[in-house]
Amino acid sequence: MTTALDQALAQIRPDVRAAHAYVVQPSHGVLKMDAMENPYRLPPALQQALGERLAAVALNRYPAERTALLARALARHAGVDDEVGVTLGNGSDELIGLLSIAVARPGAAVLAPVPGFVMYEAFAKQQRLDFIGVPLRADDFQLDEPAMLAAIAKHQPALIYLAYPNNPTATLWDAAVIERIAQAAPGLVVMDEAYQPFASQDSLALMARQKNVLVMRTMSKFGLAGVRIGYLLGAAELVDQIEKLRPPYNISVLNAEAALFALEHADVYAAQAAELRQQRERLFAALQALPGVHAWPSQGNMILARVPDAAATFAALKARGVLIKNVSALHPLLANCLRFTVGTPDENTRLLAELTSCLS
Template sequence: MFVPRSGLEVLKPYSVEEIQWPIRLDANENPNDMPQAIKTKVIEKLAALPFNRYPEISAQSLKETIAAGFGLTAANVLIGNGSSEILEALCYAFGGAGRSIVYPSPSFSMYGIYAKLADSQPVPVALNADYTLDADKLLAAANEAAASVVLLCNPNNPTGVVLPPAQIEYIVANTKSLVVVDEAYHEFYGKSSVNLLGKYPNLAIARTFSKAYGLAAARVGYLLAGEDIAQTIGKVLLPYNVNALTLATAEIVYNMRQEFAVSLAENSRERERMTAALGAIAGVTVYPSQTNFLLIKSDTMAAMVARLSARGIGIRDFSTAPGLTDCIRIGIGTPDENKAVLEAVTA
C-alpha cells in the first residue's frame, strides 16, 4: 500500500491567490518590464539558441560572469532555479534528521517548510515588537538547538526591516552554524555581507534575479560561498536544473545590470513617498523598509483590504499570520499604481 511520507499531512504548501489583478502589488515584483536595451539582446541571443540541446550542466558561463563581479571564482558560485531552489537544497544538504534550522520569525514563510522537507527541526525565533532582531536571542536559540543552519533574510520579507552589517557579522562570528544571508532584496538596500565571505568560512550569501532585475518569470538565483559549501549543495541539485533560456537571459541581465538604475531610483523615491503618505493616515503604522514593498498595520485593516480589492489592487494580506496581526504588505508600484493605492486607502 502506498501512503505519503509522514509529516506531509500537516505541512501547509506555499500558496497565494491566483488572481489577475489590474494592479499587481502582491508578489514584490518589479512593476516595470525588462529595459528595452536588455530585451533586444535577449531576443537576439534566444533566436540563435539551439533548443534541441541541453543547457550547460554546471551553468559555468553564468557562474564565471557572476564570480567576476565579486572577485571570486566560479567554484564559489552556485546557480539555481530561483534562490528558493538553492535554499531548499542547502537545508537538505546541511540539515536532516536530528538537526535544527534556526531563523527569525516572521520572515520568509518557506524557511520553515524547507526545514521540514529536509527532516530538520525548524526553530523560529520571534522578532522584537518593531520587527528588529535580538541577535543574542537568536544565537542562544542556535546554541541550544545545536543548529546546523541559521537563515537570515536581509532586508527581511515581509517586514522590510534590515539587519545592520555589524549585527550580521556578530552573529556569524559567534556561532558554529552555517549562516545563510538571503539577500533577495539587496539591490534596494545597497549593503551586503559579501565582504565577510573571505573572513568567515561559515557564511553563505543567496541572491535572486526575480526582484530588482525583474526576472521573476525566468526563475534564477545564485549562492556565493566557500568552495566546499557550494560543492556540497551542488550534490543535491538535479542535473540541468536551470534551463538554457534562463541561463542565457540571466547572463545578459547581469552584464547589463546598470540598466536597472533608473527603476531602482524610482523605487526608492516612490517608497519614501508612500511611506510618508500612508504614515500620515490616522491609525496606520508603516514599518521602515529598504525593499520594494511596505508592511503596514491598521486596526481597520479589513476595511482597507476591501477598498483595495474593490479597485482591482492586489496586495498580500498577512493580517491573520503569526506575528503579523492586522498587517498587509504592499509592493511599490509605478507612480500611477501607487497613486491608485493612496486613493483607495483614503477613500
C-alpha cells in the first residue's frame, strides 16, 4: 500500500534520493585536526570587545548596509581596485552553488582537476550539469596541462574550478599552466583561494589580465570558520550576474559584524597565519622523517601524507582521541593517503607522538 510519505518521497528527484549528505565527523572531546580550521581563538580582550559589539547589533532589522560595507571591506583587504566586483556567500559553498546555477543550461559542463574539493562536483550534479574531472599528475599532484587543454577543447566547459592551493593535496600549481588554461577556457575560470593566508602566491594579477577569471576566497581559514563568510572577486560585469542569484539576506547581521571586527584586527589573524606556516614546515619535516610515510609539500594549513595503511592508521588515531581526515577513498591517486590539519605547537606535538606510536 502506497502511503502519503511514499508519494511525497516519489516527488524527490531520483539522483537526490540516491545521493549522500556531506558527513561531518563528530569531534567532541578529541583533538580536532581534520577540517583545516585555524586552531587559535581571539585574545580575551578582543573576545570581550567583540561580544560588546555584537550585543549592540540591531537583531530586529534585516541585514542591509553593513553587508554592503563588508563586501567592500573584503575587496580592500584583498587589495583590489574599487571597480572590481564583489559578492558575498554564506561560506564559499554557497558561492559554488550560485555559480552552478548561473551556468546551468542543457548540455553545459563543469570541469576541475581531481582529486579536488568535492563540492565542485556535488553542486554541478545538483544542477544537472556534466562534471568533467581531469586527474592530476600522479607523482607531484601538479596539473596535467595536455589533459586539461584536451578536456577543455572537447567539452567546452562553462565553468572551470582551479583551487589554488588545492584541497586535499595542498598543491600550488604552476602559474604559467594556469594562465594557458584560462586563455583556452570558453567560459568562467574560478580560482578558489580558500587557503590564501598560507600560500606564497595568489591569482589576483591573473584576474586583472584575464577577465574571465574570478577569485573566490573565504574567511574560514582566516580564522572565522564558524562565521561562514565567502566572497567572490572579479570583473563587475561577471560578478553582477552572480549577485542577481544571491539571496538578499544570506549574510546575517551578526556574521557581518564579526567579519568587520576581524578585518579591523587583521594583524592578529596575520600573526596566527604566520605561526601556522612555521608549524606546517615543522610538521612536514617530522612526517617525512617517519618510516613508511611520504608527505607532500604544502602551501595550505594541511599536509597530505601516504601511510602503509590509511584505514588502520585513521582508526588507531581516532581511538587515541586524534581526529584527522582519511581521504584515501576520494580518488585512486589518494590511495592510503591521510590529511592532517596544521595545529598549534602542542597539538602538532601530540599528533606526531600518537602517529609515531600507531605506525610502530
